[in-house]
Amino acid sequence: MPSPHAPETADSASRDHRTAEAPRFPAGAGAAGAAPAEQSGHDAGLLVLRLVIGLTMAAHGSQKLFGWFEGGGLDGTAQFFASSGYPAARTMALVAGLTEVLGGLGLALGLLTPLAGAAVFGTLLNALAVKWGGGFFAPQGVEYELLLAAGAAALTLTGPGRLAADRVLPLPRPHRLVHGAGALALGAVLAVAVLLSRS
DSSP states (O other): OOOTTOOOOHHHHHHHHHHHHSOOOOTTHHHHHHHHHHHHHHHHHHHHHHHHHHHHHHHHHHHHHHOTTTOOHHHHHHHHHHHTTOSSHHHHHHHHHHHHHHHHHHHHHTSSHHHHHHHHHHHHHHHHHHHTTSOSSTTTSSHHHHHHHHHHHHHHHHOOOSSSGGGGSOOOSSOOHHHHHHHHHHHHHHHHHHHHTOO
């Protein structure tokens, strides 16, 4: 029977040596090591989405305000709003144009993202209501407006990512779902209020 005080064998000494030299990481460190690459992909994806949706909306707003990109300008947009049943059509055209330009640029820059996203979302709810009944597929249908509204809502809920102007502002971090949901609710309430004013 071997003695409990027997000298270590070469195998056990080697095993103890490997155990002593093995690097020790806190629990979950392996997952954290992969996080920076995953986070970079997440941020890059959000940046692409923000730029596409934000700049698209800003361009639409510039059509309304300035007549750029073959837009109707304030006069042409006001005529469209009047024909769609909105009161104070020129004022509505101005508000819509400013909301699209400022909300779109806010999304593109990642600046005050929940409010920018909610502004774009609310504007698109009005566009959806006006075009409703024309089917789903463009140009008469609502697919284009629905995709933009869904993208704006998604950005409002997820936040802009790290590649955004919001990172340098003294805003609550991390971006909280409740902030995004509250902003979307505000955008929806204002959109419904505007829609209820239509004749």
